[in-house]
Amino acid sequence: HVQLVESGGGSVQAGGSLRLSCVASTYRPCIKWFRQAPGKEREGVGIIYYGGKIEYATSVKNRFTISQDNGKNTVYLQMNSLQPDDTAMYYCAATDSLRDCVSSQFNHWSQGTQVTVS
Numbered sequence: 001h002v003q004l005v006e007s008g009g010g011s012v013q014a015g016g017s018l019r020l021s022c023v024a025s026t027y028r029p030c031i032k033w034f035r036q037a038p039g040k041e042r043e044g045v046g047i048i049y050y051g052g053k054i055e056y057a058t059s060v061k062n063r064f065t066i067s068q069d070n071g072k073n074t075v076y077l078q079m080n081s082l083q084p085d086d087t088a089m090y091y092c093a094a095t096d097s098l099r100d101c102v103s104s105q106f107n108h109w110s111q112g113t114q115v116t117v118s
Contacts, residue, residue, distance in 0.1 A: 002028050002094045002108040009090060009113030012082055016117070020077040022092035022110055030101035031075040033066065035088035035115075045090070048075055049101065060086075082117045090115050 008020035022031055033045040046056040048066045056064060065078040075092060090113055093106035100106070 002026055002096070004031075004092050004094055004108055004110040006090075006092055006110035006113050008077075009115050011116040011118065014083055014117055016082050017078070017080045018082065018115060019079070020090055020092075020113060020115075022075045022077075024073040024075070024094060026073065028073075028094040028108075029096075029098040030094065031068070032093050032101070032104070032106060033075075033077050034091045034093060035086075036091070037088040040088075042091075044104070045077065047101065049098075079115070082115075084117050086115060087117050088115060089113070 003025040005023045010018060012018055030047055030049045032047040034042050035045055036042040044057055045060055046066045048054045048068050054066050063081045068075045092110045094108040095101055095106045
């Protein structure tokens with residue numbers, strides 16, 4: 001059973017940067033970042049597989065960077081050029097199988113952290 005502890009987040013002005021961290025308690029085949037703004041559906045931000053493959057949502061490509069330190073079981077979400085539309089609660093999520101990573105079936109979630117851009 002993977003436990004995820006997320007940190008980072010906060011409030012920044014437009015154009016600023018923030019970094020989120022997600023520490024997993026054990027091995028996980030992938031970690032995906034999600035966000036949900038008030039009144040909006042949850043959307044995927046990007047995913048990183050344990051082997052290093054990374055995919056981004058179009059809305060954050062070239063602004064957000066996902067990386068990982070497998071030795072620390074930690075995944076990072078570096079967010080640059082933040083805009084007010086990026087304001088949301090951000091979550092990292094994991095699953096137990098590579099198949100579930102591909103089909104976006106996540107059953108382990110972090111507590112979430114608020115990102116506010118003004």
